[in-house]
Amino acid sequence: MHYISSEELTLCRVREIISGGEKLALSEEATQAILKCRQFLDTKMEDIGRPVYGVTTGFGSLYNVTIPAEDLSQLQHNLVMSHACGTGEPVRDEIVRLMLLFKIQSLSYGHSGAQLITVQRLIDMYNNDILPVVYQQGSLGASGDLAPLAHLSLPLIGLGEVRYKGSVRPSAEVFREFGWEPIRLQSKEGLALLNGTQFMSAHAVWSALHAEELSAWADLIGAMSLEAYDGRIEPFYPLTHNIRPHQGQKDTAARFMQLLEGSTIIKQAKEHVQDPYSFRCIPQVHGAVKDTIRYASKVFGTEINSATDNPNVFPDEDMVISAGNFHGEPIAIPMDMLAVAMSELASISERRTYLLIHGYRGLPRYLVAKPGLNSGFMIPQYTAASIVSQNKGLCWPASCDSIPSSQGQEDHVSMGANAATKLVRVIDNVRTVLGIELLNAAQALEFRRPLKSSPVIEQLHADFRAKVPFVEEDTYLHPLIAAAAEFINRPMAY
Numbered sequence: 001m002h003y004i005s006s007e008e009l010t011l012c013r014v015r016e017i018i019s020g021g022e023k024l025a026l027s028e029e030a031t032q033a034i035l036k037c038r039q040f041l042d043t044k045m046e047d048i049g050r051p052v053y054g055v056t057t058g059f060g061s062l063y064n065v066t067i068p069a070e071d072l073s074q075l076q077h078n079l080v081m082s083h084a085c086g087t088g089e090p091v092r093d094e095i096v097r098l099m100l101l102f103k104i105q106s107l108s109y110g111h112s113g114a115q116l117i118t119v120q121r122l123i124d125m126y127n128n129d130i131l132p133v134v135y136q137q138g139s140l141g142a143s144g145d146l147a148p149l150a151h152l153s154l155p156l157i158g159l160g161e162v163r164y165k166g167s168v169r170p171s172a173e174v175f176r177e178f179g180w181e182p183i184r185l186q187s188k189e190g191l192a193l194l195n196g197t198q199f200m201s202a203h204a205v206w207s208a209l210h211a212e213e214l215s216a217w218a219d220l221i222g223a224m225s226l227e228a229y230d231g232r233i234e235p236f237y238p239l240t241h242n243i244r245p246h247q248g249q250k251d252t253a254a255r256f257m258q259l260l261e262g263s264t265i266i267k268q269a270k271e272h273v274q275d276p277y278s279f280r281c282i283p284q285v286h287g288a289v290k291d292t293i294r295y296a297s298k299v300f301g302t303e304i305n306s307a308t309d310n311p312n313v314f315p316d317e318d319m320v321i322s323a324g325n326f327h328g329e330p331i332a333i334p335m336d337m338l339a340v341a342m343s344e345l346a347s348i349s350e351r352r353t354y355l356l357i358h359g360y361r362g363l364p365r366y367l368v369a370k371p372g373l374n375s376g377f378m379i380p381q382y383t384a385a386s387i388v389s390q391n392k393g394l395c396w397p398a399s400c401d402s403i404p405s406s407q408g409q410e411d412h413v414s415m416g417a418n419a420a421t422k423l424v425r426v427i428d429n430v431r432t433v434l435g436i437e438l439l440n441a442a443q444a445l446e447f448r449r450p451l452k453s454s455p456v457i458e459q460l461h462a463d464f465r466a467k468v469p470f471v472e473e474d475t476y477l478h479p480l481i482a483a484a485a486e487f488i489n490r491p492m493a494y
Helices: 011-019 028-047 069-082 093-107 116-127 146-157 171-178 189-194 198-228 238-242 247-259 282-304 329-356 378-394 416-448 455-465 478-487
Strands: 002-004 024-026 087-090 135-137 161-164 167-170 312-314 319-321
Touching (some): 011 282, 024 116, 028 312, 069 146, 135 146, 146 189, 198 329, 198 416, 329 378, 378 416, 416 478
Parallel strands (some): 002 024
Antiparallel strands (some): 161 167
């Protein structure tokens, strides 16, 4: 059980909650903060004497339209209903779970004005794996993720669809099975639900967690490729990295020294005096990726521990402040940075694959007997190259674009939602490219027999061979590529 509280929700803890299938519950501290804020807002409404954006007014460019008290609940209902304009592909379930978790976390701080029943119903949905159908397109990443968060919130008011037990069904139908009635939203609540960065931050955190795993796999696979290519160990000696001490670079070099400990291949005399950059510069490239993951993860961690709706309610200070915590810029730029970094991880991987199939250093061309009759591993490199090229297009920074909306009231937007969905595609692509490198590296390593690599690399090779066989002659390669990508879609065990 994970208790929602004001304590920091780390990315490591998020991984534990999701992978462990932990249920959520509000701590007493969070419960009291939510009740206190809602009571303050209800009391404030009685004698405020002035318009308060999103509480007694319309939204966006309609901020100057005051809404009568008797229509405030309908105002919030209309807001959620009218903003559910998402299009495109549905968001994958694991990211929707993160959206729910992060929206609950944000509302729990007591600066949003949500009712306790509203937050509790979101928890009920999470705990029962009732996942709203949310769409990838529609958010500008500025006034929060309006359209996707509207779809996330529709079930609360008896609308929209949810995925439950493998089927997409009307939310009202599923809710009736649990005996849950639609919630009558109070003043400010619709805005609290829709203003926020939970669509962006869920994609960001999902990507950061997978990026960290893929970074570790890239080192392991790169080490196998280095062995298969009969590469040199000197570029990984600490002396070089101590005089250019970027942390990621130092960590990568040290990891390779550890991974290759005990290898007879790496210790044998080399005819070549240096390796191509895709091997020799692994510490510099993989290290830069590690540093970017570390920075982006820190920013994403701050975001998921924040109240990101508007206006912000401060009961102790007797203030309701309309500001801009919903703007996605703080995470939009790091998401674009992370996409670039991960794209580079795939780019250098593809170059190593290319070298392994080229017939250099005693390896057969295309890593197969009778090249010509057999094409061998020729075309998996084409596939990797195609994916790497696609990544380059996806790495155009979404955060450098802005299109004004709401009659110019929202005149600068982050486009962080586009950065988020592109980032997920890049992460998926990187996994495939690394899988292709692993397929090639494992094949190439067998041509170094009877020499052995290190115990770690040999264990990886044995585990991989249990899933993907050695290719003697041309065969149907798509299933092998898919199996290689799936092989690294699991926690690191080496």
